[in-house]
Amino acid sequence: MVYKQRLDGRKIDELRPMEAKAGVIPNADGSASFKIGKTWALAAVYGPRELYPKFLQDPKKGLLRCHYGMMPFSGSGERIRPGNSRRAQEISMVMTSALEPVVDLSAFPNAVVDIFVDLPQTDAGTRCAAISAAAIALADAGIPMTDMVSSVAVGEVDGMVCADLTYNEESYEGIVSDIPVAMLHKTKGISLLQMDGEISKKNLVKALELAEAATEKVYELQKKALTEKYVRDQDGKGNNNGKSEYEPEFETEDSRE
């Protein structure tokens, strides 16, 4: 085992610095910005809205559609030609599968909820950042969800099982495996699991254990991003024990003209 200390000095289970904010794109019904290290994803939710072509419509529930894209200047080398690459299409699909289990669109037959995620800059863990951003954007849009989904990549770099690999770690000499994982917060169910590289079963199990703790950290950030808009007190400082200062009067029956 050659990789004894991580290239950026992090501990095995330490994630890169993260930043998350909800409601960043005014035109969208819900939106979010999610940054982990140098990977940055912007997500916008539009919907439920009318779905065309008609043959895609489902009379039992709304359709969830994810669209993943990297901006042309977001790759770590040459410019990325715009257009829906095969890689982007596959990521769009696994993103949808990662979010499907928690989204409840039974109240929106024949309609669609579109999620667009675009990345201005990347440094590995892109599909995970996209999913984490999309989950915040969905909740911000008021789409009914039974749970939150949080995502982070784990893996093994030359014998060291660690969380949140950077591009340099993914391309490290020696045996490397990159394992993007998305986890439901309540049940700890895994809704995204892919793997690239080589790994033993023993280390895979270790990696998945790491994933549970790592996605929990992402969850805390997602929760904060969603609630901080409403929980700030008048001066904009601090927290009111999670309570909103929404006055109850707004809920009364006589709030009609």
Place this chain on the structure above:
Amino acid sequence: MIINKDLVPELASQGKRLDNRRLDEYREPILVETDISWTAEGSAKVQIGKTVVMAGVKLSIEKPYNDTSDEGGITVNAELLPLSSPEYETGPPSIKAIELARVTDRGIREAKAIDFKKLCIEPGVKAWFVVIDIITINDDGNLFDASALAVLAALKSAKFPEVDPETGAIDYKKKTDKSLPLTKEPLTVTVYKVKGKLMVDPNKYEEQAYDARLTVASDSKGTISALQKGGFHPLTAEDISQMVDIALDKAKFLRGKLNQSL
């Protein structure tokens, strides 16, 4: 749903706007931030009111074109991301995106803002080629002006990446402190004609209700490098003269905002 379509011209004819702005007033805030993407050689994010646009510059080394063997070149591309508005769909660039890219391109190219000869590395063999991508983040109107501002800011702050002297390979992870050979700084201002009155910086509602528009690219000396008339109504020569005056004046204003941020 198109709302307030008749109200915009009605108010304009009285010199008024929906949000109480003057006809010649830009929205607030106008913010310019550079180096927003670490993977781009140059990048910027511009906000005008609620409109937000990003621009990114990527450089590569290619063989020059046969008829300009001692020159590099630029290309401008624009993407109206579906994430920025419910009006945009995934797929190839719409005519709106193409027009935005081409008009912004001409503003830079025709101003000879970048000395293509200085981009040459070895005549006939290799030269630097600059690709600028305009990416919309939130479209609340006036993408023309926001994009031109973002592109200029990105070009000004761009740096060449390191090139391995032996292999000639570009190391995108390392930036030199050498800037692009920018000789001029063109900016675009689009002036709209609504019911005989001229206005700037329309929001998304105002953009659905105008008669004609004129996009004017100019440099800091007031030399015009590109014009584009849009909209379905004709403009008189008098209109054009007035619109150009307004555009030159507002370009100064935007230039001030740019310099404040850099």
Place this chain on the structure above:
Amino acid sequence: MSNILVEERKVVIPGEALAEGLDYLPGENTYREDNKIYSKVLGLVSLSGRVIKITPLSGPYIHKPGDKVIGQVVDILFSGWRIDTGTAYQGVLNVKDATTRFIKKEEDLSKILGIGDFVIVTVTNVTSQNLIDLSMKEPGLKKINGGRIIKIGCNKVPRVIGKKASMISLIKDKTGCEITVGQNGLVWIKGPTPEGESLAERAIKLIEEKSHQEGLTIKIEEFLEQNKL
């Protein structure tokens, strides 16, 4: 043993546990799984007797019979009009529900309501496939003329109207505008001057932005006073 896990008016996110035990009942925007009740949306906890519900802070407008909404005519049908209410579902306004006047068979419906016209209507029926029936027959319902239309989140509508319509009356009073708030988040403002309309618009947008803060009525009063015409 039953247990409430959150406080009244706490901001919760989807999947957050609200209560455990069978004594509590899952209300709107919550669900029960095993022994616990969880939230289904981003919203505020609201406890009413033994029922826990979540009041959403955002989300699409769901048509309900009895709701007054504002919509735009997008199509003229054989015996009525199709109305866009700014949602995934369009409503149908039948000629017989639009007016008490007798409409002849050959009459040109576009003369009554044309494409692009805005109307204030009531939702009368919603099917399981979200087909919406509308009516314009009651007093106060009509085609909109003049003024301007703005869009706010439908979840902010109760806040904009206020308890016993107090907030909206305050704005109407201080700006001199006629204001109709649709439950779907579309608001019609018609004032004696564009400046008055713009002031009312800004006040409503301010409520939307600060809807989660206390003392909002005072803040709006101050805003209207400082910016009075």
